[in-house]
Amino acid sequence: MKKITVYCEVNHLNKKIADVSYELITKAYELTKKAFGLTNEEYIVEAIVLSDEIDDNSIKKTFAAGATNFVFVKNDCLSKFSQTVFAQCFVEYYIQSRPEIIIFPATPIGRIVAPRITTMLNTGLVADCTDLDFVVRENKMYFAPTRPTFGSELMATILSKTLPQCATVREKTFKAEFDKNIEGALCEFYPNSYEENRIKLVRSIFDKESSVNDFLNAKIVFVAGYGLADHRDKKYFLRLEEIAKIIGAKVGSTRKIVDLGIMGHEYQIGQTGSTVEADVYIAFGVSGAIQHVAGMKNCKTIVAINTDENAEIFNYADYKIVADAKMIIDELLEKLR
Numbered sequence: 001m002k003k004i005t006v007y008c009e010v011n012h013l014n015k016k017i018a019d020v021s022y023e024l025i026t027k028a029y030e031l032t033k034k035a036f037g038l039t040n041e042e043y044i045v046e047a048i049v050l051s052d053e054i055d056d057n058s059i060k061k062t063f064a065a066g067a068t069n070f071v072f073v074k075n076d077c078l079s080k081f082s083q084t085v086f087a088q089c090f091v092e093y094y095i096q097s098r099p100e101i102i103i104f105p106a107t108p109i110g111r112i113v114a115p116r117i118t119t120m121l122n123t124g125l126v127a128d129c130t131d132l133d134f135v136v137r138e139n140k141m142y143f144a145p146t147r148p149t150f151g152s153e154l155m156a157t158i159l160s161k162t163l164p165q166c167a168t169v170r171e172k173t174f175k176a177e178f179d180k181n182i183e184g185a186l187c188e189f190y191p192n193s194y195e196e197n198r199i200k201l202v203r204s205i206f207d208k209e210s211s212v213n214d215f216l217n218a219k220i221v222f223v224a225g226y227g228l229a230d231h232r233d234k235k236y237f238l239r240l241e242e243i244a245k246i247i248g249a250k251v252g253s254t255r256k257i258v259d260l261g262i263m264g265h266e267y268q269i270g271q272t273g274s275t276v277e278a279d280v281y282i283a284f285g286v287s288g289a290i291q292h293v294a295g296m297k298n299c300k301t302i303v304a305i306n307t308d309e310n311a312e313i314f315n316y317a318d319y320k321i322v323a324d325a326k327m328i329i330d331e332l333l334e335k336l337r
């Protein structure tokens with residue numbers, strides 16, 4: 001039986017599986033049906049977790065989302081994330097299991113570990129996919145991931161010549177559905193050929209993992225764009241943070257702000273950052289480049305503040321404010337303080 005393996009991400013603070021994993025499992029389950037419909041080939045979905053411990057309810061949810069096998073790669077060395085150790089342990093398991101397809105979440109961790117694993121397996125990786133499918137070419141069925149290319153101007157469907165065929169997929173690309181009634185198999189695998197972690201954390205520049213999750217699931221998101229930057233001066237970013245704190249919003253940014261070192265990449269919204277689906281999204285000095293829009297276009301109400309009345313962001317906005325965003329921040333803060 002062929003396998004689609006989903007690399008499930010674990011929150012190492014509470015040992016729960018991250019939501020994106022269920023989204024990928026449900027999609028993999030749909031792909032098994034598609035494969036059978038196209039060529040009668042039978043695939044199963046294997047959920048794989050690398051950790052020292054795992055929450056029981058999370059395991060149950062993988063079966064409800066569509067997994068047939070749950071593989072717990074277990075070792076104390078997996079109690080917290082290390083890219084080298086995790087990649088080695090995964091590859092050790094891969095050698096036993098040899099799935100045809102591996103799907104990783106395009107989270108900060110997935111984006112680090114997936115290329116390392118695919119390099120070790122001497123295979124390709126289609127990163128940041130927006131869709132996954134199977135297609136038949138000359139009587140042969142191929143895994144067919146699609147991703148944006150040429151600055152998101154085109155969508156490319158990329159067929160791999162090597163096995164395993166691998167892809168990363170961003171959070172919220174697919175929807176998790178917990179309606180399956182699969183009595184799956186649960187197995188444990190004990191890796192033993194890994195080397196000690198040779199990468200040492202010198203200084204942590206990331207906020208706590210929970211604050212990133214809060215940002216991704218926030219109902220109100222403020223987005224700081226280059227219009228707030230003034231020779232790398234953080235003044236307006238700090239003021240925006242202050243307003244956000246008062247009204248219970250979270251602050252994200254464009255890539256330009258991340259490249260300037262003003263905000264961390266985990267708060268970047270867009271094609272090479274995260275996707276947000278907030279009830280309210282407010283852009284402060286954001287031009288609305290297509291790569292940014294890719295990560296915010298599904299927000300329910302979009303408000304944009306920009307001095308340029310022709311700014312692209314206005315084409316996506318429900319409320320358009322042609323004004324100086326810094327002035328609005330100052331006035332808001334004055335009223336709220």
Ligand SMILES: Cc1cc2nc3c(=O)[nH]c(=O)nc-3n(C[C@H](O)[C@H](O)[C@H](O)COP(=O)(O)OP(=O)(O)OC[C@H]3O[C@@H](n4cnc5c(N)ncnc54)[C@H](O)[C@@H]3O)c2cc1C
Nearest residue numbers: 225226227254255270271272273285287291292306307325
């Ligand atoms: C392969 C690739 C991937 C990328 N991925 C991403 C991604 O994931 N996320 C992302 O965001 N970008 C991404 N980018 C970069 C993207 O193309 C843009 O460069 C970036 O989004 C622009 O950021 P910005 O809107 O902050 O800055 P700018 O484009 O410089 O826009 C600044 C805006 O602020 C306005 N402004 C200036 N002063 C004020 C003021 N006082 N008040 C109000 N408005 C003001 C200006 O009119 C302008 O519209 C990617 C690019 C590439 C090539």
